[in-house]
Amino acid sequence: MNALLALPVGLPVAGAALALLCRRSRPAQRAISTGVLVAVTGVALVLLREVEASGPVAGQIGGLAAPLGITLVADLFSALMLVFASVTVLTVLVYAVGQRGTDVHRGVFHPVYLLLTAGVCLAVLTGDLFNLFVAVEVMLAASYVLITLGATREQVRSGMTYVVVNLLASTLLLVAIGLVYAATGTVNLADLSVKLGDVPGGLRLALALLFFVVLGVKAAIFPLFFWLPDAYPTAPTPVTAVFAGLLTKVGVYLVIRVETLLFRPAFPGPSTLILAVAAITMLVGVLGAIAQNDIKRILSFHIVSQIGYMVFGLGLFSLAGIAGAVFFVLNQIVVKTSLFLVCGLVEHATGTGSLARVSGLARRSPLLAALFLLPALSLAGVPPLGGFVPKLALVEAGFALDRWAVAAAGLLAGLLTLFSMTKIWTGAFWGNPEPAAAGERLQLPGIMVGATAVLVAATLAVGVAARPLYDLSERAAAELLRPDGYVVEVLGR
Amino acid sequence: MSLALAVAAGILVSGGLYLVLQRTLTRVVLGFGLLSHGANLVLLAAGGRAGAVPLVDGRRGMADPLVQAMILTAIVITFGITAFLLALAYRSWQLTRDDQVEDDREDRRIARLATRRGRR
Amino acid sequence: MTGPSRSPILDVGSRAVFHTVLVVAVYLLCSGHNAPGGGFIAGLVAGAAFVLLDAANDFDPAARRGRLPPEVLLGAGLAVAAATGLTSLAAGATFLESDFVSLSLPGFGTVKATTALVFDVGVFLLVLGMVLAVVDRLGEEPE
Numbered sequence: 234m235n236a237l238l239a240l241p242v243g244l245p246v247a248g249a250a251l252a253l254l255c256r257r258s259r260p261a262q263r264a265i266s267t268g269v270l271v272a273v274t275g276v277a278l279v280l281l282r283e284v285e286a287s288g289p290v291a292g293q294i295g296g297l298a299a300p301l302g303i304t305l306v307a308d309l310f311s312a313l314m315l316v317f318a319s320v321t322v323l324t325v326l327v328y329a330v331g332q333r334g335t336d337v338h339r340g341v342f343h344p345v346y347l348l349l350t351a352g353v354c355l356a357v358l359t360g361d362l363f364n365l366f367v368a369v370e371v372m373l374a375a376s377y378v379l380i381t382l383g384a385t386r387e388q389v390r391s392g393m394t395y396v397v398v399n400l401l402a403s404t405l406l407l408v409a410i411g412l413v414y415a416a417t418g419t420v421n422l423a424d425l426s427v428k429l430g431d432v433p434g435g436l437r438l439a440l441a442l443l444f445f446v447v448l449g450v451k452a453a454i455f456p457l458f459f460w461l462p463d464a465y466p467t468a469p470t471p472v473t474a475v476f477a478g479l480l481t482k483v484g485v486y487l488v489i490r491v492e493t494l495l496f497r498p499a500f501p502g503p504s505t506l507i508l509a510v511a512a513i514t515m516l517v518g519v520l521g522a523i524a525q526n527d528i529k530r531i532l533s534f535h536i537v538s539q540i541g542y543m544v545f546g547l548g549l550f551s552l553a554g555i556a557g558a559v560f561f562v563l564n565q566i567v568v569k570t571s572l573f574l575v576c577g578l579v580e581h582a583t584g585t586g587s588l589a590r591v592s593g594l595a596r597r598s599p600l601l602a603a604l605f606l607l608p609a610l611s612l613a614g615v616p617p618l619g620g621f622v623p624k625l626a627l628v629e630a631g632f633a634l635d636r637w638a639v640a641a642a643g644l645l646a647g648l649l650t651l652f653s654m655t656k657i658w659t660g661a662f663w664g665n666p667e668p669a670a671a672g673e674r675l676q677l678p679g680i681m682v683g684a685t686a687v688l689v690a691a692t693l694a695v696g697v698a699a700r701p702l703y704d705l706s707e708r709a710a711a712e713l714l715r716p717d718g719y720v721v722e723v724l725g726r
Numbered sequence: 727m728s729l730a731l732a733v734a735a736g737i738l739v740s741g742g743l744y745l746v747l748q749r750t751l752t753r754v755v756l757g758f759g760l761l762s763h764g765a766n767l768v769l770l771a772a773g774g775r776a777g778a779v780p781l782v783d784g785r786r787g788m789a790d791p792l793v794q795a796m797i798l799t800a801i802v803i804t805f806g807i808t809a810f811l812l813a814l815a816y817r818s819w820q821l822t823r824d825d826q827v828e829d830d831r832e833d834r835r836i837a838r839l840a841t842r843r844g845r846r
Numbered sequence: 847m848t849g850p851s852r853s854p855i856l857d858v859g860s861r862a863v864f865h866t867v868l869v870v871a872v873y874l875l876c877s878g879h880n881a882p883g884g885g886f887i888a889g890l891v892a893g894a895a896f897v898l899l900d901a902a903n904d905f906d907p908a909a910r911r912g913r914l915p916p917e918v919l920l921g922a923g924l925a926v927a928a929a930t931g932l933t934s935l936a937a938g939a940t941f942l943e944s945d946f947v948s949l950s951l952p953g954f955g956t957v958k959a960t961t962a963l964v965f966d967v968g969v970f971l972l973v974l975g976m977v978l979a980v981v982d983r984l985g986e987e988p989e
Binding site (some may be wrong): 392 | 751761764766774786791796806810822
């Protein structure tokens with residue numbers, strides 16, 4: 234049982250070590266990375282089935298009993314996150330291998346990519362607040378390296394902003410953990426969820442908001458999102474894709490985990506503060522996207538906007554709201570990643586992602602246009618695609634609790650999303666190709682197209698399997714709101 | 727918790743924050759050193775009073791060993807990240823022969839737009 | 847770049863001190879389980895020994911020839927650490943669970959050898975590789 238929890242972390246670390254040792258042989262590195270990530274995906278699927286059948290699963294690292302030892306624990310939300318994350322990481326790896334020039338830099342790409350995976354898995358599986366900090370640091374340290382991999386002038390400049398902002402947040406996270414430890418004397422999440430109940434209400438609210446701010450930086454919540462649209466577009470496409478799809482979502486996962494499991498009593502009903510922040514995040518993100526003229530930058534601002542929806546679901550603190558947020562997170566992981574992969578294909582084929590300089594791609598490659606259109610419509614929430622269900626669920630949940638303003642903001646942001654997706658579509662895909670390139674078919678590497686197609690198929694699958702997936706999300710939300718099973722499984726009482 | 731620890735943490739954090747807000751990368755790196763020391767002191771303070779050797783004879787007046795372990799972990803992480811920051815600062819110096827964070831291109835464009843509008 | 851900055855005192859001194867520092871590092875590594883020390887500290891101390899040697903050679907890359915590249919140390923350290931975790935898993939225990947044997951060595955008395963020591967060796971290699979990588983990369987002459 235324990236092995237299922239340890240392997241998603243242990244395997245990538247071991248793989249990173251091996252990849253580092255054979256850094257001169259790229260085929261060996263590729264084989265190791267692919268093998269490890271396939272194995273992690275397999276483990277994640279088995280874990281999901283196990284958790285789905287019999288509730289949360291916990292294990293103690295080193296056999297030291299909770300709350301003293303470090304706990305690994307999977308409930309439905311973390312198991313679902315693990316499955317979606319591992320599938321995404323694996324597909325992007327295949328894409329990166331297909332793109333020439335991504336994994337060459339001194340043989341560093343593969344080991345660091347695997348460490349990133351280990352960090353993501355640990356962040357999702359950990360049941361210990363300090364270990365959570367370590368996981369976030371492992372993930373971010375790997376991301377620092379990946380985002381500045383080319384060491385070009387632009388990357389160093391924007392990478393610096395990224396690193397400094399995230400380091401400040403990490404330091405604050407450490408302080409926040411110290412304060413929680415001072416207040417309760419434990420860092421085990423399950424133990425905290427019991428003991429924080431005895432902490433005075435004002436102090437509890439202060440700690441809850443401190444964590445909201447600190448993790449909000451990682452999740453790019455307004456007003457702490459400014460680093461994201463600046464840093465993400467400069468990295469190589471596969472790196473941006475995995476960051477866009479995963480890192481901020483792990484941030485959202487942590488916000489949801491901490492605010493529900495630990496600070497549930499601090500939020501007896503919908504939190505107006507969190508909802509207001511969510512509404513502003515949605516609108517500011519999408520308005521920023523409309524102002525941009527480069528595909529990668531448009532998509533980067535959309536990340537922020539979509540984060541707003543997830544926070545909206547959390548802010549309602551109702552079953553329907555959190556279920557919608559969970560579904561939204563899962564859907565976004567595949568949709569956002571596949572959009573960035575398509576954007577990478579456009580840049581690969583034409584040498585630029587600027588809407589002013591690309592046009593008529595649909596004529597030159599109908600397949601590419603289709604690969605863009607499906608996730609783009611899903612992002613905008615057009616039925617029957619996967620993005621429609623969680624948006625509908627969230628807006629309904631908002632209306633059910635009479636939070637009209639934020640639900641309306643959600644609808645408006647959805648409309649504007651559709652508008653900016655149309656902007657990319659008309660700018661880059663419709664119209665006539667530039668005269669120089671007219672009639673010429675686009676040359677696209679098969680592996681990259683294949684990997685993108687797999688992920689686009691996954692976004693379709695989310696739409697087709699919306700019912701069972703929503704049921705799972707609802708069960709996950711129920712577990713989050715009433716974590717008795719989680720606590721019993723970890724503490725054994 | 728002793729007042730001295732709190733004051734020391736406060737001084738470290740304010741000094742660190744001042745340095746982090748500078749435009750020179752070397753100062754930013756040094757600032758992070760100070761900031762993380764401040765955070766470590768907060769952790770130390772969270773562990774309560776100093777006490778007897780932990781876990782040897784146990785029970786009475788034992789110091790809290792957990793915060794020490796957490797601080798050590800944080801130090802290790804800071805060590806790695808500081809090395810990375812230094813490498814980044816060095817690379818930036820290699821590329822631009824300057825130690826300052828460059829202006830964002832977008833920011834510069836917007837600033838230019840604003841001055842042009844103002845003149846009109 | 848050899849020049850006037852090469853100091854004979856540092857040169858001789860570093861050679862005299864180098865091995866002593868390494869022995870101290872190994873001592874710290876072995877005593878780490880029950881006393882102050884451990885893989886991280888030992889790695890830093892051993893790294894300091896190499897940095898001293900480099901400083902005496904004026905960070906001349908030629909003097910480093912024949913040394914293992916830092917990436918190999920990093921990889922080996924990470925491999926050892928990950929392997930201890932996965933081995934305990936394979937042996938049916940929990941991830942990273944440690945075990946120990948008591949050995950009676952002639953001249954030493956009874957010595958407890960724990961599997962945590964193997965993990966610490968991994969940490970030691972990792973930290974040593976890290977220090978050497980930092981010195982190597984940041985000490986590079988800009989082109």
